Amino acid sequence: xxxxxxxxxxxxxxxxxxxxxxxxxxxxxxxxxxxxxxxxxxxxxxxxxxxxxxxxxxxxxxxxxxxxxxxxxxxxxxxxxxxxxxxxxxxxxxxxxxxxxxxxxxxxxxxxxxxxxxxxxxxxxxxxxxxxxxxxxxxxxxxxxxxxxxxxxxxxxxxxxxxxxxxxxxxxxxxxxxxxxxxxxxxxxxxxxxxxxxxxxxxxxxxxxxxxxxxxxxxxxxxxxxxxxxxxxxxxxxxxxxxxxxxxxxxxxxxxxxxxxxxxxxxxxxxxxxxxxxxxxxxxxxxxxxxxxxxxxxxxxxxxxxxxxxxxxxxxxxxxxxxxxxxxxxxxxxxxxxxxxxxxxxxxxxxxxxxxxxxxxxxxxxxxxxxxxxxxxxxxxxxxxxxxxxxxxxxxxxxxxxxxxxxxxxxxxxxxxxxxxxxxxxxxxxxxxxxxxxxxxxxxxxxxxxxxxxxxxxxxxxxxxxxxxxxxxxxxxxxxxxxxxxxxxxxxxxxxxxxxxxxxxxxxxxxxxxxxxxxxxxxxxxxxxxxxxxxxxxxxxxxxxxxxxxxxxxxxxxxxxxxxx
Amino acid sequence: xxxxxxxxxxxxxxxxxxxxxxxxxxxxxxxxxxxxxxxxxxxxxxxxxxxxxxxxxxxxxxxxxxxxxxxxxxxxxxxxxxxxxxxxxxxxxxxxxxxxxxxxxxxxxxxxxxxxxxxxxxxxxxxxxxxxxxxxxxxxxxxxxxxxxxxxxxxxxxxxxxxxxxxxxxxxxxxxxxxxxxxxxxxxxxxxxxxxxxxxxxxxxxxx
Numbered sequence: 085x086x087x088x089x090x091x092x093x094x095x096x097x098x099x100x101x102x103x104x105x106x107x108x109x110x111x112x113x114x115x116x117x118x119x120x121x122x123x124x125x126x127x128x129x130x131x132x133x134x135x136x137x138x139x140x141x142x143x144x145x146x147x148x149x150x151x152x153x154x155x156x157x158x159x160x161x162x163x164x165x166x167x168x169x170x171x172x173x174x175x176x177x178x179x180x181x182x183x184x185x186x187x188x189x190x191x192x193x194x195x196x197x198x199x200x201x202x203x204x205x206x207x208x209x210x211x212x213x214x215x216x217x218x219x220x221x222x223x224x225x226x227x228x229x230x231x232x233x234x235x236x237x238x239x240x241x242x243x244x245x246x247x248x249x250x251x252x253x254x255x256x257x258x259x260x261x262x263x264x265x266x267x268x269x270x271x272x273x274x275x276x277x278x279x280x281x282x283x284x285x286x287x288x289x290x291x292x293x294x295x296x297x298x299x300x301x302x303x304x305x306x307x308x309x310x311x312x313x314x315x316x317x318x319x320x321x322x323x324x325x326x327x328x329x330x331x332x333x334x335x336x337x338x339x340x341x342x343x344x345x346x347x348x349x350x351x352x353x354x355x356x357x358x359x360x361x362x363x364x365x366x367x368x369x370x371x372x373x374x375x376x377x378x379x380x381x382x383x384x385x386x387x388x389x390x391x392x393x394x395x396x397x398x399x400x401x402x403x404x405x406x407x408x409x410x411x412x413x414x415x416x417x418x419x420x421x422x423x424x425x426x427x428x429x430x431x432x433x434x435x436x437x438x439x440x441x442x443x444x445x446x447x448x449x450x451x452x453x454x455x456x457x458x459x460x461x462x463x464x465x466x467x468x469x470x471x472x473x474x475x476x477x478x479x480x481x482x483x484x485x486x487x488x489x490x491x492x493x494x495x496x497x498x499x500x501x502x503x504x505x506x507x508x509x510x511x512x513x514x515x516x517x518x519x520x521x522x523x524x525x526x527x528x529x530x531x532x533x534x535x536x537x538x539x540x541x542x543x544x545x546x547x548x549x550x551x552x553x554x555x556x557x558x559x560x561x562x563x564x565x566x567x568x569x570x571x572x573x574x575x576x577x578x579x580x581x582x583x584x585x586x587x588x589x590x591x592x593x594x595x596x597x598x599x600x601x602x603x604x605x606x607x608x609x610x611x612x613x614x615x616x617x618x619x620x621x622x623x624x625x626x627x628x629x630x631x632x633x634x635x636x637x638x639x640x641x642x643x644x645x646x647x648x649x
Numbered sequence: 650x651x652x653x654x655x656x657x658x659x660x661x662x663x664x665x666x667x668x669x670x671x672x673x674x675x676x677x678x679x680x681x682x683x684x685x686x687x688x689x690x691x692x693x694x695x696x697x698x699x700x701x702x703x704x705x706x707x708x709x710x711x712x713x714x715x716x717x718x719x720x721x722x723x724x725x726x727x728x729x730x731x732x733x734x735x736x737x738x739x740x741x742x743x744x745x746x747x748x749x750x751x752x753x754x755x756x757x758x759x760x761x762x763x764x765x766x767x768x769x770x771x772x773x774x775x776x777x778x779x780x781x782x783x784x785x786x787x788x789x790x791x792x793x794x795x796x797x798x799x800x801x802x803x804x805x806x807x808x809x810x811x812x813x814x815x816x817x818x819x820x821x822x823x824x825x826x827x828x829x830x831x832x833x834x835x836x837x838x839x840x841x842x843x844x845x846x847x848x849x850x851x852x853x854x855x856x857x
């Protein structure tokens with residue numbers, strides 16, 4: 085009980101851990117001017133730039149979400165007009181998908197950790213990395229310009245012919261914003277793939293890569309192969325809207341369904357862009373919480389690649405009611421069931437890793453467990469949606485909304501917060517109050533379930549998505565959902581407070597506060613500019629935790645550190 | 650500029666850095682292939698749904714000009730391949746002439762392409778600008794996609810010409826680039842421009 089209420093993580097030393105390695109200037113001390121940040125090519129600083137910007141966009145998307153939930157408190161249109169409501173949920177979707185979820189874990193933690201985890205000094209193309217942040221920011225500012233221009237009412241999916249012909253919103257600006265941000269994704273993807281191939285330190289074979297790296301490798305493949313298709317699709321929509329070429333207009337010989345095919349060819353893999361990095365984070369968090377080798381390393385690593393590959397073949401399950409061939413629907417239904425297999429492998433393997441582990445219930449673990457639970461619910465309801473009869477029944481209802489929020493918000497955002505807590509000491513060099521972390525993890529979990537759990541029922545009973553006027557019978561569940569959203573908002577704001585507080589009042593973290601095994605924990609916190617004093621040499625697999633339980637110090641994975649023992 | 654100074658700190662050796670640059674370029678080219686993939690998908694859908702109109706529209710193309718252009722672009726690709734070998738061999742003078750030759754052929758491609766556009770304008774088959782002899786519906790859509798596809802391709806030709814040009818001016822990379830990293834990557838890009846054209850030509854011109 086005392087352990088449960090302690091504000092210290094029991095795995096942490098109670099004393100400030102001195103940096104045993106030679107004191108060197110951390111990357112944060114390499115310059116304090118604004119210019120030193122805006123012109124940096126250090127992957128760690130770029131990660132911080134990304135962290136600040138996506139936090140800003142998360143808040144913007146959150147404000148839109150708050151408007152939606154407030155409006156849905158009553159069956160009548162009290163707060164927003166019809167047009168206003170359409171603009172609120174479109175903005176929420178566009179910002180959250182392209183300016184928070186897709187860049188979130190890869191550009192912040194992938195950027196920060198990928199070179200550290202594979203023993204490199206930086207990503208392969210540091211200037212490209214900085215360029216990707218600038219491109220991202222230009223795209224983000226274009227999105228905000230969309231709001232100034234009056235917003236967009238197409239939803240985040242830009243379905244034709246509405247977006248190309250009928251919509252009276254600032255569709256062109258919104259499309260331009262997403263178009264621009266796509267190049268940022270492509271550059272990040274190229275950088276990650278080349279880095280993993282070419283910059284692994286001696287001894288870091290593919291079989292010794294941390295699973296976080298495998299997940300980001302798979303994500304980068306999707307970044308590179310899916311994003312260009314969105315780029316060209318948006319170009320075609322823009323041409324149709326501005327010049328009226330008619331490619332998606334049946335009147336002119338075009339095919340409106342072609343848009344859906346092209347769009348989902350990107351956007352279904354994009355769902356895996358959002359969840360694969362989260363799975364990589366959870367693999368790290370779970371192994372560290374259990375202080376155990378991961379169960380089935382190759383299965384977890386291979387399932388990331390399998391998800392990336394199969395994820396390209398399931399886009400048609402978004403189009404079951406679009407009038408596509410029933411044979412196509414049957415095949416897409418089957419393939420969508422197949423893609424659930426590698427996801428299930430991961431969930432089983434995480435559970436098996438925890439089995440008989442030396443578990444310490446700390447903040448990061450609670451976030452990871454939240455991910456597993458919510459992702460499983462989201463995944464299983466996803467399987468329901470792959471079944472043609474059920475899908476036809478619940479298409480465009482709150483059931484679908486609840487399903488994908490369980491994956492993206494319950495899953496990916498929980499993992500984002502888990503990663504933030506797990507690597508916060510590495511990024512900032514400070515320890516935070518773990519009791520508060522556990523409280524906020526539970527708040528987020530409960531708030532999330534209260535928000536989106538009722539939406540399954542709403543959808544199953546037939547409440548359609550994207551309407552703000554609804555029959556009074558749906559009000560109680562909508563009120564539950566809105567109250568849940570309030571709890572969720574508190575849960576998201578709370579970490580901001582205590583994490584910022586830790587910057588001033590937190591104890592110094594030392595190089596390895598969790599006793600974890602990754603290479604990133606062998607260097608001081610925060611790491612120096614070049615990450616490692618000497619090039620690390622790896623002679624062990626990932627996750628070689630000691631068998632003696634939590635009292636035994638785990639050994640860092642380098643020969644150099646071993647020689648120093 | 651000696652070799653050691655060109656090594657960026659994140660790479661252990663220059664050879665590894667070269668490999669990485671090359672590999673990064675190849676991945677970038679795969680994204681370009683997918684960008685054009687969307688346009689090809691649109692063209693194939695149009696052909697599957699309106700094959701008669703597609704074939705009729707294709708006969709409006711000046712296929713002999715397109716054929717000459719294919720030959721011009723293929724030749725330029727061969728010249729660029731020779732240029733990479735020349736740069737590797739340290740024959741900077743020869744490399745310079747080969748680059749100039751490739752650029753001349755690239756410009757010839759653009760000139761022929763725009764002649765073609767002008768002929769189509771005269772024929773009255775350009776949507777919006779001179780649609781005198783253009784059927785509404787799929788025929789117009791075919792021409793729209795033709796201009797989108799070849800226009801985007803022409804943009805890539807200009808991009809490739811800029812890359813090739815920067816090998817001799819203003820940076821003069823060809824002289825120092827003894828391992829042909831930049832020259833090799835510029836050549837790869839030029840080959841991609843070529844390959845895309847090889848697929849565009851039959852899809853648009855020969856579907857008659």
